Amino acid sequence: MSSPNAVTLTGVRAGYGATPVLSEANLTLASGECLAVTGPNGGGKSTLLGLLVGLVRPFAGTVEIHGRSPRRARGRIGYLPQAARLDLEFPMTVRDLTAMGRIRSTWLPQRLRAADRAAVTELLRWVGLAELAARPVAALSTGQRRRVLLARALATEPDLLVLDEPEAGIDAESAERLQKLLSSLIGSVTVVVASHDIEGTASLATCGVTVDHGLTPWSGDGQQDDSPRRAGGPPSNTGDHLPEHASPIGGSM
Numbered sequence: 513m514s515s516p517n518a519v520t521l522t523g524v525r526a527g528y529g530a531t532p533v534l535s536e537a538n539l540t541l542a543s544g545e546c547l548a549v550t551g552p553n554g555g556g557k558s559t560l561l562g563l564l565v566g567l568v569r570p571f572a573g574t575v576e577i578h579g580r581s582p583r584r585a586r587g588r589i590g591y592l593p594q595a596a597r598l599d600l601e602f603p604m605t606v607r608d609l610t611a612m613g614r615i616r617s618t619w620l621p622q623r624l625r626a627a628d629r630a631a632v633t634e635l636l637r638w639v640g641l642a643e644l645a646a647r648p649v650a651a652l653s654t655g656q657r658r659r660v661l662l663a664r665a666l667a668t669e670p671d672l673l674v675l676d677e678p679e680a681g682i683d684a685e686s687a688e689r690l691q692k693l694l695s696s697l698i699g700s701v702t703v704v705v706a707s708h709d710i711e712g713t714a715s716l717a718t719c720g721v722t723v724d725h726g727l728t729p730w731s732g733d734g735q736q737d738d739s740p741r742r743a744g745g746p747p748s749n750t751g752d753h754l755p756e757h758a759s760p761i762g763g764s765m
């Protein structure tokens with residue numbers, strides 16, 4: 513049975529080797545919310561995101577994604593890692609990298625179904641890369657790489673989308689496009705986005721947290737929120753962030 517919360521962190525301590533980065537981190541996030549994760553360099557934003565996707569294991573405490581461990585939930589988590597942590601110089605096309613998101617198992621060879629191929633085509637159209645589907649990923653610009661990785665993350669049809677600095681290294685136009693793409697997802701997918709673009713991210717987010725070796729929640733108006741549990745659910749779609757394209761999540765996919 514799934515938990516009412518998309519994300520629950522309870523008493524989490526985490527770090528690397530013996531060095532703690534986060535202490536006593538508590539957080540709950542309802543389905544369909546968009547959490548902005550901000551904070552200084554080295555404060556622990558990527559560590560928090562790593563906990564959510566199961567790449568970082570807590571020293572103590574628990575992390576649950578819809579009531580399950582991140583490892584058990586990972587088939588339903590889409591993850592966009594920080595650009596600097598990725599080597600995309602391998603020989604793979606835009607279409608193939610996106611299609612990796614449709615593969616449910618990493619060890620069984622699988623043939624993509626026609627529906628999977630159609631979903632990949634639709635996602636590439638949605639992120640504006642349909643024309644570049646056959647191009648090697650290594651030959652893409654930084655902004656195009658961020659978009660194809662977003663397409664791959666979305667190809668998993670995630671319940672939870674975890675994005676680490678999606679706007680890093682991309683120009684203003686691409687950043688605006690990315691914001692529109694993300695805003696069209698809010699309400700249908702739970703989104704956690706770490707960013708140094710506080711203004712842009714806060715305008716999308718339904719709640720936020722500053723990470724500086726601990727978590728300090730802040731509310732939508734930028735004020736500190738004393739409760740680690742967010743009141744209220746996701747906003748109704750008021751049309752404030754109208755997307756250029758309808759979200760490809762759900763519907764025919």
Ligand SMILES: Nc1ncnc2c1ncn2[C@@H]1O[C@H](COP(=O)(O)OP(=O)(O)OP(=O)(O)O)[C@@H](O)[C@H]1O
Nearest residue numbers: 528529533551552553554555556557558559560723
């Ligand atoms: N794989 C690792 N091994 C050891 N230490 C690490 C590792 N990854 C991160 N750290 C350390 O953990 C701390 C938190 O790093 P983290 O990447 O989570 O911060 P951040 O808030 O995402 O920073 P930035 O804004 O610079 O991306 C830093 O002191 C960093 O040096």
